[in-house]
Amino acid sequence: MYEGPLQRLIDELSRLPGIGHKSAQRIAFHLLSIEDTDARRLGHSILDLRDQIGHCTRCFNVTANEECAICLDARRDESVVCVVERPQDIVVIERTNEYRGRYHVLGGSLSPIQGIGPDQLRIPELRRRVEEEQIREFIIATNPTMEGDATAMYLAREFKPLGIMVSRLASGLPVGGDLDYADELTLGRALVGRSEM
Amino acid sequence: MLRHDRGIVLRSYSFGEADRIVVLLSPHNGKLRTVAKGVRKTKSRIGGRLESFIDVDLVLYEGRNLDIINQVSIRNTHAGMRSELDRVTAASTMAEGVDAVAQEDEPSVALFELLSVGLSVLDTGPAHPDLVTAFLLQLAAVIGLAPSLDVCAGCGRDTGLDRFSFGAGGVVCESCRPDGAVRLRRGLTAYLSQLAGSDLHSLAPADDEFSGEAMGVVRRFMEFHLERRFSSLAVLGS
Numbered sequence: 516m517y518e519g520p521l522q523r524l525i526d527e528l529s530r531l532p533g534i535g536h537k538s539a540q541r542i543a544f545h546l547l548s549i550e551d552t553d554a555r556r557l558g559h560s561i562l563d564l565r566d567q568i569g570h571c572t573r574c575f576n577v578t579a580n581e582e583c584a585i586c587l588d589a590r591r592d593e594s595v596v597c598v599v600e601r602p603q604d605i606v607v608i609e610r611t612n613e614y615r616g617r618y619h620v621l622g623g624s625l626s627p628i629q630g631i632g633p634d635q636l637r638i639p640e641l642r643r644r645v646e647e648e649q650i651r652e653f654i655i656a657t658n659p660t661m662e663g664d665a666t667a668m669y670l671a672r673e674f675k676p677l678g679i680m681v682s683r684l685a686s687g688l689p690v691g692g693d694l695d696y697a698d699e700l701t702l703g704r705a706l707v708g709r710s711e712m
Numbered sequence: 713m714l715r716h717d718r719g720i721v722l723r724s725y726s727f728g729e730a731d732r733i734v735v736l737l738s739p740h741n742g743k744l745r746t747v748a749k750g751v752r753k754t755k756s757r758i759g760g761r762l763e764s765f766i767d768v769d770l771v772l773y774e775g776r777n778l779d780i781i782n783q784v785s786i787r788n789t790h791a792g793m794r795s796e797l798d799r800v801t802a803a804s805t806m807a808e809g810v811d812a813v814a815q816e817d818e819p820s821v822a823l824f825e826l827l828s829v830g831l832s833v834l835d836t837g838p839a840h841p842d843l844v845t846a847f848l849l850q851l852a853a854v855i856g857l858a859p860s861l862d863v864c865a866g867c868g869r870d871t872g873l874d875r876f877s878f879g880a881g882g883v884v885c886e887s888c889r890p891d892g893a894v895r896l897r898r899g900l901t902a903y904l905s906q907l908a909g910s911d912l913h914s915l916a917p918a919d920d921e922f923s924g925e926a927m928g929v930v931r932r933f934m935e936f937h938l939e940r941r942f943s944s945l946a947v948l949g950s
Binding site: 532610626628629630632665668672697698703 | 789
């Protein structure tokens with residue numbers, strides 16, 4: 516047990532994901548040894564994060580403004596919306612440089628067993644966007660898990676009757692992997708979704 | 713130390729940077745709570761084998777708190793059911809019910825067989841409207857909670873049984889009727905009794921007059937005795 520602020524910082528750091536007591540103690544002692552300006556910059560970054568970052572009112576990406584940079588970018592195709600579970604997923608898709616449409620962050624996926632239904636996700640907001648914007652296609656990029664698949668099926672069932680084209684990211688073998696290590700479910704999907712050469 | 717086991721995945725949730733806690737039902741050891749390391753990474757060799765409702769053979773080694781999954785091979789993916797939301801919801805209710813009653817370190821052969829049959833039925837075609845109702849009634853029987861449907865749960869008489877008491881554990885006669893006993897539609901107890909004794913693979917065609925009410929009664933009965941709500945049924949307004 517350490518004195519006052521040092522122990523308080525260790526306790527707070529230990530509450531962060533992936534950081535145990537030992538790591539928290541190492542980080543706290545590191546912060547004690549660095550320059551005063553560096554420590555203050557870190558402190559201000561945390562405060563600024565809490566004060567300035569919110570969710571885009573249209574797509575629910577994280578942003579420091581009312582709308583995020585992607586929603587404000589007039590060069591992006593507003594008729595195509597990629598539906599993702601979390602804001603972090605947007606960054607991953609942007610890194611591919613293959614997608615020029617917009618996004619919608621659901622805030623999770625349907626999980627019947629955990630009691631997470633459509634109303635706990637941002638599906639009503641997505642329905643509102645369909646009414647207000649000229650959307651013609653959804654690309655559903657939820658995780659390839661049972662919950663992600665259930666979400667995709669629910670969205671297809673709800674939005675296809677409204678004339679929206681609904682597609683799902685392909686599922687299959689990872690680039691650079693060995694075929695004999697693939698599991699049956701993944702390989703089965705890769706076969707179903709094979710493409711013509 | 714390494715050991716071999718078998719299990720059906722009931723549910724899983726994220727743990728740490730890229731791990732998952734996977735909860736399975738083993739026929740020999742009941743509920744297994746295990747850790748699958750690194751399975752959320754796309755290059756994981758076992759992640760796809762540990763999705764919900766998959767029946768797997770496992771090689772586990774003992775961790776400090778939870779067993780760690782070392783190898784997995786699939787017995788049955790139950791992939792057919794994943795193509796339809798109603799079937800996924802029905803499977804979720806089955807898994808949720810089993811998860812609520814299964815105990816750790818306790819042989820659960822009958823429970824495992826029941827779940828295995830229920831998932832196989834869902835795998836082969838659209839969900840029968842009474843499948844989940846019949847499954848929950850049979851689940852209650854496996855754990856010794858079967859509602860009394862043919863004789864009064866209080867005195868054992870077999871006439872004048874037009875009310876159902878969740879607390880008393882089944883149909884009751886007028887003189888045994890506790891507060892809160894509900895009046896059932898005539899013929900519903902016979903319908904429930906038939907579902908409780910049916911093979912899940914060959915359920916008789918559903919009767920629209922009884923099907924919804926039968927589900928409501930069984931759901932309330934199970935929720936009363938398990939002291940928990942079925943989240944999966946609430947989610948999609950079933």
